[in-house]
Amino acid sequence: MSARPGPNRPTLEDVAAYAGVSRSTASRALNDDAYVSAPARDAVRTAAARLGYTTNLAARSLVTRRTGAIALVLSEPEAKVLDDPYFGAVIRAAYAELSTHGGQLLVMFVDNHADVPRVVSFLDGGHVDGALVFAPHRGDLLPGALGTLRIPVVFGGRTHSGRRAQHVVDFDNAAGARLAVDHLVDQGRRRIATVSGPAEHPAAADRLAGWRAAMRDRGVRGRNLVESGDFTIAGGEEAMRRLLDRAPELDAVFAASDPMAAGALRALAAAGCRVPTDVAVIGFDDHPTLAPATTPPLTSVHQDPREQIRAMVEILLRLTTGQQVPGERVVLPVSLTIRAST
Amino acid sequence: MSARPGPNRPTLEDVAAYAGVSRSTASRALNDDAYVSAPARDAVRTAAARLGYTTNLAARSLVTRRTGAIALVLSEPEAKVLDDPYFGAVIRAAYAELSTHGGQLLVMFVDNHADVPRVVSFLDGGHVDGALVFAPHRGDLLPGALGTLRIPVVFGGRTHSGRRAQHVVDFDNAAGARLAVDHLVDQGRRRIATVSGPAEHPAAADRLAGWRAAMRDRGVRGRNLVESGDFTIAGGEEAMRRLLDRAPELDAVFAASDPMAAGALRALAAAGCRVPTDVAVIGFDDHPTLAPATTPPLTSVHQDPREQIRAMVEILLRLTTGQQVPGERVVLPVSLTIRAST
Structure with missing residues (x-):
């Protein structure tokens, strides 16, 4: 036996009787009419749920164009x-x-x-x-x-x-990157690299553009200290290794996501760089479980989905x-x- | 400006022209008619996607009762x-x-x-x-x-x-519990406890019933060595602690989920019990990342969602x-x- 309808499909009258209200009250309650008391509405909806009563919304949607x-x-x-x-x-x-x-x-x-x-x-x-x-x-x-x-x-x-x-x-991705650069420069950092996200991703592109603009505005060198990751921990770790190979004198890195920043921390630890003494690190997302859990805990640009x-x-x-x-x-x-x- | 339709909503003729096929071929391709070549079907569907062409499926569904x-x-x-x-x-x-x-x-x-x-x-x-x-x-x-x-x-x-x-x-939850008990008894275990899932959960109830039946059939004592968890690591850990308090001489435990088994392993380690030397542990799920990653790796009843x-x-x-x-x-x-x- 399938779950297809039996002959005893419930009607609006059944719902009204089960809820102990009139047919018109039941109809109004099911149609979200405001002129129904809250208890009556609750009773009708519970009755409809228990009896498995529904209206044919596809047919109705052709008229009202609303499906909910x-x-x-x-x-x-x-x-x-x-x-x-x-x-x-x-x-x-x-x-x-x-x-x-x-x-x-x-x-x-x-x-x-x-x-x-x-x-x-x-x-x-x-x-x-x-x-x-x-x-x-x-x-x-x-x-x-x-x-x-x-x-x-x-x-x-x-x-x-x-x-x-x-x-x-x-989100204001460019402004987030600018906040990161300003904070690093204010702390005396002068060789600030970035681990960017995939170039084909608009948020990643905006964060990279924001980093470039802030670096220029603050007069900081390092505008070619860019390596791209793929928003993952492994991608951030590899990008950080490439940055350290190219520019061992860097003193800060802005990663365009928290997982990539976590990977950068791993690469820095493996290279014997102390964070933040030797290199300061900033992520992006302020992910509620990841950012506070890295070693050391991660400064990060906060956005809330x-x-x-x-x-x-x-x-x-x-x-x-x-x-x-x-x-x-x-x-x-x-x-x-x-x-x-x- | 909203994403609502402009005056230039694409027609079936537009799709046919874009795909380079006749109107009737385009119609047949969009209606899943078998008598359309695969290249023509692909061309029409790509055209429809690029142009944003769709048929009104709600109207159609009232006739065919199919929405896909x-x-x-x-x-x-x-x-x-x-x-x-x-x-x-x-x-x-x-x-x-x-x-x-x-x-x-x-x-x-x-x-x-x-x-x-x-x-x-x-x-x-x-x-x-x-x-x-x-x-x-x-x-x-x-x-x-x-x-x-x-x-x-x-x-x-x-x-x-x-x-x-x-x-x-x-899944055959009862048979899974029986496999666990049989394996433990065959290895010489004689005081076999269980960490059951929530009583209101049918799969948990079936696993508990299977454990009881297998214990009876194999003539093993311990049918009251039951503590309930809630399918979580923390729940399994607490249940295992209660079991050790009640029956420190137990030599095996069957947990009704892998997270609960992981919690039991934690409680056993904290109590100084060696696994499997002192106490053997079996989970349920054979979760592809969790079960092989516990210390020691977990024997588990395998089910594939x-x-x-x-x-x-x-x-x-x-x-x-x-x-x-x-x-x-x-x-x-x-x-x-x-x-x-x-």
């Missing part, structure tokens, strides 16, 4: 998404933020090009009211393909698709209800959390 | 889902398995009772073809509420809702295409991976 569901689309190799604690924090924040608005979160993954048409079809098929999208990689077909959706889309972080205007909530999701959801909900949202790019401020590595 | 999407519903406190590597493996396996069938994965979380009506409404709203559901906790309203859905549902693991027949794919998901998807896809699926509960075999802890 918001997609969170993560366009990253799927293995990386589930290993990276940053995405776990994003998923958790999106769930929590939508819950407070009564929205249903759907998490969707785009692992490669082949997934794009399927995801776009689903998003444009009347099943969701809007989408929150993280798609940072150059060459990703997704941002361009989303450009003609009939539902609103808000991006987390700048994308490479410049063909259409987009709603984007980003919950703030980003909150701003994205706020914009998306305004767009789904037809409101105008001025401006296209919201840039959230970052700060510097100072610990023992500087 | 399958929900994976995880009914666990959402914080736990994202911290537990087992659920990461389940999500990854579901994505991979559905991808090979061209299905779209939607991950949905049920954190508490308040989420149930919303999730059930979405699932029954014509947006998905079926659902894979993990809902192990007693008192969870979800399994009962899913009983009247018009779409098929397959459960991962036994649930507490016995009101309706369900399709369930489970990918096999479970594969079986669940196979059953679900047969149900969504209207096929009969005999039997209600599929029980997958488990094995014992022997390492240095026994």
